[in-house]
């Protein structure tokens with residue numbers, strides 16, 4: 239008999255109430271494609287050729303949401319993992335996203351019924367968090383903030399000055415092949431490089447500043463460290479050269495953190511005399527992807543207003559979702575990133591021991607071990623944070639990545655380490671269940 243004859247028809251499968259509910263949730267195209275895949279499997283003999291089996295296979299392979307993105311538990315010990323979307327959002331920020339996802343008063347004055355200023359609440363939250371700033375603006379990411387500064391102040395706009403003075407040791411590649419010097423010159427600005435890879439002095443800057451200088455740019459080397467015979471120049475030393483000093487601090491740390499003494503912060507950069515500060519929203523600030531622009535009182539605030547009115551500012555404008563999540567990150571409880579940074583190593587050790595204990599009791603070869611976590615590409619290069627992990631046989635790494643939810647650990651010395659520093663305690667149960675599911679899969 240032709241095996242295809244018994245395969246349930248698409249219409250019949252789609253009419254099944256549980257599948258129809260999935261169509262309401264996920265859309266017809268996605269569900270139909272999943273039905274087609276299950277029918278193919280039945281034709282190939284991988285599934286019994288009956289209605290219940292095909293419906294069951296469809297339901298089992300339908301995603302929870304209409305996105306191909308899958309949640310991943312970050313057990314890498316890298317707090318800000320670029321491949322995992324950097325900072326996870328706080329519950330408060332997620333709730334704000336949900337609210338903003340509908341229609342909201344992002345640009346409406348409910349008192350008058352007329353147009354209101356867009357995103358003021360987020361800017362107010364930022365200015366409250368950094369009282370040393372007199373004006374602020376938000377764009378899509380840190381790179382956009384820098385580009386907007388360069389295109390407004392240095393690309394022949396305004397007074398026609400074109401040069402950005404920058405130290406050679408600060409010509410940074412951010413990642414994925416993107417380089418800050420290329421980004422700056424793409425706007426039409428010219429770079430005037432000073433110093434050598436390892437050393438630069440105030441005199442180098444002073445000699446380079448001239449009639450064509452639009453600004454001095456200080457870029458934080460946020461993903462590498464240079465040690466040995468080195469010297470850089472602080473912001474304080476660069477004020478007084480007669481041009482604005484722009485500090486790209488990178489990580490978005492707003493105030494100093496005791497564990498990260500070398501990581502620049504926005505308040506500190508402004509206090510040191512920076513005219514403008516740029517930073518990312520989704521690194522140590524712990525919020526959504528965004529670029530921050532902060533202006534010091536006086537010239538800095540005026541420059542922020544000029545930057546906001548540049549035609550390209552509209553092309554880099556953040557959406558209402560970002561505004562909502564950003565504000566809630568600043569006004570709400572401690573962000574997950576900050577909580578991970580502040581986690582007590584002894585508490586992490588206790589969690590690792592409890593997890594390893596319960597896994598061992600279930601027959602998994604698991605031990606609690608000490609571990610070293612890092613901030614990641616988002617900042618604080620070279621800094622390690624004391625942490626704790628559950629060590630499993632190496633083969634768990636791939637199986638955990640394929641699980642639901644996927645778990646990303648770290649393979650080290652032939653073991654799969656699940657580092658707990660970047661995970662909240664609420665995730666421990668889910669983590670244990672994921673490991674047990676892998677163990678059970680192997681036993682079958």
Ligand SMILES: *Cc1c(COP(=O)(O)O)cnc(C)c1O
Pocket residue numbers: 379380381382412457458459460461486487488489517518519528529616
């Ligand atoms: C991360 C970073 C950037 C780029 O910011 P994005 O938000 O990723 O666009 C620019 N400068 C520095 C110093 C950085 O660390």
